[in-house]
Amino acid sequence: MKIFNRHRERHRTDRIGWLRAAVLGANDGIVSTASLVLGVAAAGADSHGILVAGVAGLMAGAMSMAAGEYVSVHSQADTEKAELERERLELELHPDAEHAELTAIYVARGLSSELAHQVAEELMKHDALGSHVRDELGISDTLGARPVQAALASAASFAVGAALPLAVTVWAPAQGLSGWVGATSLLFLALLGALAARAGGAGVLKGTWRVTFWGALAMGVTAGVGALFGTVA
Known part of the structure; x- marks a missing residue:
């Protein structure tokens, strides 16, 4: 009597819809809020x-x-x-x-x-x-x-x-608020990129780098604009 082992395959296509929306939402939440905080802080606002x-x-x-x-x-x-x-x-x-x-x-x-x-x-x-x-x-x-x-x-x-x-x-202490927010936000973005890549079956390092790089760029530009307007004001 032959015993057949059931072949099981684990695909991730059923995750595409919610994974895309969840990653996009979390990424935007971290980047936009951190950028807003950094921009307002750079403009000289209080805590x-x-x-x-x-x-x-x-x-x-x-x-x-x-x-x-x-x-x-x-x-x-x-x-x-x-x-x-x-x-x-x-x-x-x-x-x-x-x-x-x-x-x-x-x-x-x-x-x-x-x-x-x-x-x-x-x-x-x-x-x-x-x-x-x-x-x-x-x-x-x-x-x-x-x-x-x-x-x-x-x-x-x-x-x-x-x-x-x-x-x-x-x-975070008011003295180093921008540094704390910037550094921890990059860490959060790196973790998000790694988790998203893992859930989707993609390369973890590539996903982490992509999310972190563009997040850092967005926060840097926003902080620069905030500092510029704060100086002008």
């Missing part, structure tokens, strides 16, 4: 003013991220829905042409004409619309647009990311 500006930035940013993600992803969902309706109509009006189209797709992927014709026929008998949506349009349940999920993930991750430099702002 209370810096904290108020940071909290306001957290609230405004979280709401903006949620609204922006919902609108943009909902637009994608509307487009997908329209494509589904168009494909459904094409299958009703021109089934033979749609069968030929699906056959051509499988031939282009390497199947012989006879086998591609048979595969297309069998799949269309089982689920014609699903076959065309998946193989012709590239739309799947795994990668489909989820506006509410993206909006909530972005808002929550932005708030969490923004809370990190704000916490440093509260506890």
Whole structure:
């Protein structure tokens, strides 16, 4: 009696939607709030003013991220829905042409004409619309647009990311506030890049470097602008 070991594969494509929104939100939360704190501090504001500006930035940013993600992803969902309706109509009006189209797709992927014709026929008998949506349009349940999920993930991750430099702002000494916020924010960004790369199965060092570099650039530019306007004022 043969014993077959079940082959298990772990893919991460089901994480693409929420992972993208979460990483984007957390990265924006850390960078924008830290940049805001550094810019206001460089302009000469006191600790209370810096904290108020940071909290306001957290609230405004979280709401903006949620609204922006919902609108943009909902637009994608509307487009997908329209494509589904168009494909459904094409299958009703021109089934033979749609069968030929699906056959051509499988031939282009390497199947012989006879086998591609048979595969297309069998799949269309089982689920014609699903076959065309998946193989012709590239739309799947795994990668489909989820506006509410993206909006909530972005808002929550932005708030969490923004809370990190704000916490440093509260506890760091006023004398070295900018240094503390800048250094710890870079550390937070490095950890975020590493975690995101790990969750997505990408290179950890590359992900860490990319997130940290662009965050440092954004904070440096903002601090420079704040110092310039503070000096002018």
